[in-house]
Amino acid sequence: MGFLEKLFGKKQDKETVMLLIKEYVNAHADSLIANWVAMQEELNDLTELERKEILKDEMDKITRATAEALKRQNIKVPAHLFQIVREELNDKIIELARPHISEFVYSYRRPYLAWPHPVDIPLRDLDKLKATLKENGVPLELLNYDLTDERIRSLLIQHEIRRKPEFQNAETWSRNFSYSHDDLILLAEVLKAKNIRIQGVEHVRGDLWILVKQELLRQQDSQFRKSFRKANPDLPEKPSRKEWAAAYVRALKNDLDYLGYVERMARLAGTIFEKGELEKLVREELAQKTPHFPGRSPGI
Numbered sequence: 001m002g003f004l005e006k007l008f009g010k011k012q013d014k015e016t017v018m019l020l021i022k023e024y025v026n027a028h029a030d031s032l033i034a035n036w037v038a039m040q041e042e043l044n045d046l047t048e049l050e051r052k053e054i055l056k057d058e059m060d061k062i063t064r065a066t067a068e069a070l071k072r073q074n075i076k077v078p079a080h081l082f083q084i085v086r087e088e089l090n091d092k093i094i095e096l097a098r099p100h101i102s103e104f105v106y107s108y109r110r111p112y113l114a115w116p117h118p119v120d121i122p123l124r125d126l127d128k129l130k131a132t133l134k135e136n137g138v139p140l141e142l143l144n145y146d147l148t149d150e151r152i153r154s155l156l157i158q159h160e161i162r163r164k165p166e167f168q169n170a171e172t173w174s175r176n177f178s179y180s181h182d183d184l185i186l187l188a189e190v191l192k193a194k195n196i197r198i199q200g201v202e203h204v205r206g207d208l209w210i211l212v213k214q215e216l217l218r219q220q221d222s223q224f225r226k227s228f229r230k231a232n233p234d235l236p237e238k239p240s241r242k243e244w245a246a247a248y249v250r251a252l253k254n255d256l257d258y259l260g261y262v263e264r265m266a267r268l269a270g271t272i273f274e275k276g277e278l279e280k281l282v283r284e285e286l287a288q289k290t291p292h293f294p295g296r297s298p299g300i
Helices: 003-007 014-038 040-044 048-072 081-106 123-135 149-158 170-176 181-193 208-231 241-252 256-268 277-289
Strands: none
Touching: 014 040, 014 048, 014 081, 048 081, 081 123, 081 208, 123 208, 149 170, 149 181, 181 208, 181 256, 208 241, 208 256, 241 256, 241 277, 256 277
């Protein structure tokens, strides 16, 4: 049953209407993506500004068509309908891109190992992924987000991913501090864990290189969590700081190369370790487990 058929003679609640709008927009998004890919040669002759204008016109058409469909059924048109159109298009494109990004990242990893190993994906290899996306009709250039640096900085502070250095003026720092790709990726994970959706953050602004780094971290973290949970089957849902440290030692002994993985796991479970705090607790846990013999020096 199509969008209009579902609306005939029915009074829909807000959630249902939104779902129907999304269905209608999604069908038009498929057409837009297909047409955009088919027009690549013509589009290549245009400037970036001209391409953006064409995209805006196409999104306006979808918005108007959706609004008219709602009006014909006496349904109030949401004030943010254009935003819904844009977000649906973004979601569609990212959905098409993710399997290719995942496969690209997977090819650099050794998932058969118990613990993730360091992975270096050369930036120059990104051209291979771009070619794959192009061959499969995934136009990342259609991605568009209403997300400012100011908004990102505010979220990084709000969710305690970045904290003001003691010597900095709070107001000046909060407006101007620089943030890394890793900060944005972690923010996306934290918001997801809290069931907060901000699309531009979730999609890390549609930047292909950051999407690759995000997918690498996701795959590495998944591999780590599986082995860590296997080594700690009785670890509670929300461990204390000392329980995290004890679990680390139980799983990895004195190998301190994986502290960052546990710090991320803990953050998503609601525990934020200060810099160096987890390492200190792990070393204390190791010291308690190291046998000491009176009258003998360590190592003798």
